[in-house]
């Protein structure tokens with residue numbers, strides 16, 4: 001018996017070494033952790049249970065039958081994070097560059113199936129040279145099997161991808177199908193085709209970092225939700241993300257005990273809005289001063305920063321926050337900000353996380369660039385997302401809510417449950433200047449002082465229309481609230497809405513304008 005036990009221990013020890021000490025050292029020399037070190041860091045101590053440690057590939061081409069590593073380039077299993085069950089796979093770059101074989105895909109699919117069946121989040125730690133070149137079609141089949149499961153799991157369990165090394169070619173599409181992608185600066189990259197292929201096809205000279213690094217993806221493409229400084233910070237971000245999410249689409253999000261008084265006033269909000277309607281202020285101040293303990297986990301901070309999205313809590317209850325940011329492009333809605341917010345609202349709706357929306361938006365961004373790139377199709381996404389969402393929706397208009405942008409930003413008409421406005425709100429079809437140009441432009445030309453005439457008319461328009469009272473008279477705004485009491489009013493509204501039941505007409509699925 002002892003002999004057999006010793007043999008098991010030996011085999012386990014060999015499997016734990018992955019591609020061997022030399023390759024582990026090479027991984028460390030690049031400033032990277034191994035798959036097992038990453039799992040150890042992310043999961044609660046001693047909670048990891050591994051599957052398929054002895055599984056190995058079946059490839060016999062190119063002498064591969066002699067190149068065997070137990071576990072075959074990925075470590076899979078389950079464990080807990082902050083005491084809550086998760087399923088995980090971590091690609092092991094020390095084994096054939098973490099490249100994806102048929103068997104490696106089978107290991108990943110096994111944990112994906114378990115995650116769906118048992119209703120717990122799936123976390124993928126990616127560090128791989130892509131499809132295993134020696135295998136060919138089997139590797140492609142393996143990727144496709146993973147993609148299918150990503151789609152089946154979407155909206156059923158939260159899926160988070162962390163890119164901790166290379167992620168190239170078709171391999172990018174599994175992370176792309178998941179809910180959040182976290183990358184690390186300088187040591188992770190994602191692209192469909194690498195710099196050499198780019199050079200030969202488009203003659204562009206581009207570095208790996210420029211083409212698919214964390215900075216690029218978190219600011220320009222919007223593919224990544226967060227660019228961490230290193231692997232440790234990336235995993236800490238994952239832990240924070242999970243703390244706001246339920247385990248699956250039938251559970252409620254985890255409520256924690258809050259020590260932040262519900263009635264805490266934020267006096268500074270009473271003087272936050274500048275007298276000049278065109279002057280900016282920082283919407284993050286509104287968010288930070290109203291949510292529990294100023295604790296806000298921002299997502300996609302550097303992509304389309306004219307809209308802010310992220311997670312926070314009110315009285316311990318997780319919420320998604322969406323807010324226009326007047327500090328960037330006056331908080332205008334454009335293609336990127338619409339898509340950013342739409343996807344976030346849909347995530348929250350999938351997982352029963354209420355959405356609180358702070359509105360200060362002058363409208364949609366005009367111009368050929370936006371029109372040519374489909375601001376109509378893309379702007380419709382945010383409208384669609386808010387309209388179909390059945391989660392509790394609380395909206396606070398702090399200043400501008402003009403035109404189509406008023407409609408789309410969680411208005412009453414899109415089933416906003418509670419819609420508040422600050423006394424500084426301006427809710428109208430369009431800004432004063434534009435409105436009087438249309439209404440009085442011709443008449444102004446006949447006046448001795450057209451500028452003064454238009455300025456007077458603009459003031460008249462603003463006094464009559466651009467305030468919250470007209471909308472409140474119609475019931476489109478439920479109340480006009482004191483800014484300093486915004487936290488309390490939101491907490492009360494969310495409490496009132498906690499048992500909200502709403503559903504959409506039966507359908508296979510809608511057809512969001514993609």
Ligand code: HXC
Pocket residue numbers: 023095096097098099100128129130131132133134140143144166168169170171
């Ligand atoms: C088999 C691979 C591999 C792969 C790396 N290795 N990628 N083995 N298939 N795809 C092996 C190497 O041979 C090496 O083995 C070890 O992993 C480490 O690789 P290095 O090249 O030494 O590491 P590094 O210098 O850090 O470079 C990493 C890399 C490079 C940039 C990822 O390895 C590379 O370019 N790999 C190929 C990438 C690629 O073209 N993949 C296919 C994409 S197409 P030893 O034994 O020396 O340790 C694709 C289609 C998917 O993925 C479609 C799905 C729909």
